[in-house]
Amino acid sequence: MEERPPKAAAMLKLPAFPSILPRLEGERMVDEAECVFSVLLAILFGHLAGVENVSWAAFSGYMVMRGHVLDSLLRGSLRIVGTISGVLIAVLIVPSVTHSLLLASLACAVVGGIALYGALTRKHAYSWLFVGLTFEMILLDKLEAPHHSISVFAETRMLEVAAGTFACVLVSVISHLTARRRWPGKRMARRNSIGFDIHAFRHALQAATALALLPPLGALTGLPQLGQSAISIICVMLVPISSLGVSGFLPVSRRLLHRVAGCLAGASMAAVILLLAHHSMAALLFGTTLGVIIGRHIENGKHAHAYIGTQFTLAVLVTLVPDSYTSAAADPGFGRLLGILLGMAMLEPLLALWHVVGIALGGRLGLGGGEQETTD
Template sequence: MRLGFPSSGSFPGPAARAALRTFVTPGPRMVDEIECVASILLAILLAHLIGAHNVAWAAFTGFVLMRGHVSETLLRGMMRLAGTALGAGLALLIVPYAVRSLPASVAVAAIIGFAGLYGMLTAKRAYAWFLFGLTFEMILLDKLEHPAVNAIAFAETRLLEVAAGTVACVTISLLTTLTARRRWPGPPPAPATRIGWHPDAARHAAQAGVTLALLPVLHALFGIPELQQAGVTIMAVMVVPVSGLGASGLMPVSRRLLHRMLGCLGGGALAAAILFVAQGSAPILIAGTCLGVVIGRHIENGGKRITYLGLQFTLAILVTLVPDSYSDAAIEPALQRLASIFIGMALLEPVLLAWHFLAPRRRSDVATRPAQEAPGSE
């Protein structure tokens, strides 16, 4: 009697075998993964040379900006720099006054979060809008937690980190565009489009603003640390295609939250194993970083359904294995990131559920942007 187990010839399945073959088969996918590793290593070097304080953020910038042609990589880098600079500049003007009052902190968290996410969903330069809102929220929440720390220092190091990652990524992308990409070009970029007034996007961004406004309240009541990472989670998972929103973003956002959690768990588990093997050895940590980046990017390139999971896998690797000093490498950053995901989830899901069940059912008939995965939404 056959019990229905797969025969040895059918395991792994065709899709899995094809994915494994691409690890060792020269082609666009392999070139992309090599580009990412080279960009991250150069970003780490540059971040140390210019004195950035969060080397992992420089490494992640060098990873998330990479695209198949230097022109697209450069455009994304310019948008990331511009969005970070504008968000930091506005934060330096507003945050020192806003943190003196809880109502003011709540109000600016909601307003800037709404503006950044709505721009991400509808503007032509969406990525700049996202980094604008994200940077502002991070500086606000960091200042609430560390009132004695100069906000200028945080803004400065964030700009240095983004600059190091951008220069590294553009440099590597230029080299491969002139060499390997001539034979194995990357996929053509999706055209950037601008959407006019969109009520579904506005409602979705307002839900994010309401949730972000809860973070200063949570800090005031309970003093929970590292809430800026919860703010990143809330903004990042709310970046979904406008065409998939309809009357409620509950399902697509919940899916992204799940992928964020699974990616962080998987990347954190691999990073913990590498930390155990390395025992403080910088060469092993660097080699483990390269391995984790290749695996994460391979998952990210495996299909639209798991793109965000692969991105989060890589980010967990970077925040754990790329410390400011290799003598200080530890698993705590990955655990803090996982905790922030649960805090963001605990705040965001009730807001989405309330709208989902209480709002009238309708479908938008406004023209929408083509459905696609959010570009580098942290």
């Protein structure tokens, strides 16, 4: 029998065509579709509610979404409870500290540090996280725009989170009754509170140090959107306690790298879409949808770089979701993106300093300078 010549793909040892493409599993596709509808609905609700930062409502709609409806409900509830708690603390404290940079820095450090410690060690970490994020946003927004009433900042923060959370829960319930019957989502693992942890305390103190620098930085430079810088600092520092060694430098640096990579990739895509959109609402919504799909697909991948997908989506949303589609402008989005990058740029030198000092002291005291690794 005459031998057939080998196929070109075999000669070049190329993989079969289907293996080149990412696997579009049913459950994964449903999750990405849920996120798209949740974000778009959150944008609609945000505009109807007249919120100040529609992209924050959109990102709330994205981040609350989980595969199982009960997890989405729980996560949404914790986000709202944390936001309300942060608002109440801000209403009590912010009016008394905005007249003094020293007091403002102290408030940033204390509330942000306590909230991060709670997020690292307590059962309802997500709620603790938003206590800190909400307080920092309100305080830094008030310092940036002192002529605005504190109640305005408090109200818009609650409305933004409520719009995104309600949109997410609504989509999750509808999906649970329809698509999730065929592709059911898995429940999230539950976490328990732990007692006092010295590594978590030191880690929260590092974040508090960085947060304390934001009020004087804003006063000296006039840089806008420092609330986004505070968000970056707190979120990047939210790593598993098991990964913290003498300083937490390695896991946080890796998380910072992922955040930078995701933000730059998302911002690059968003910038191209902005140039091509010419203020077209349809084009901006298409770009938003595409960005959410890509980001969620990366986030759901079976690899150690899921955080890149989250940050990719964040950059797309803060850039492509304007506060008003009738007068869409790129400046607010890029200003928020600059605030995100600034927070990361401030944090790394501080962590490096803590790392060097921690290893030096650890060596003198015989504690060692090892740094544990994590795949988070």
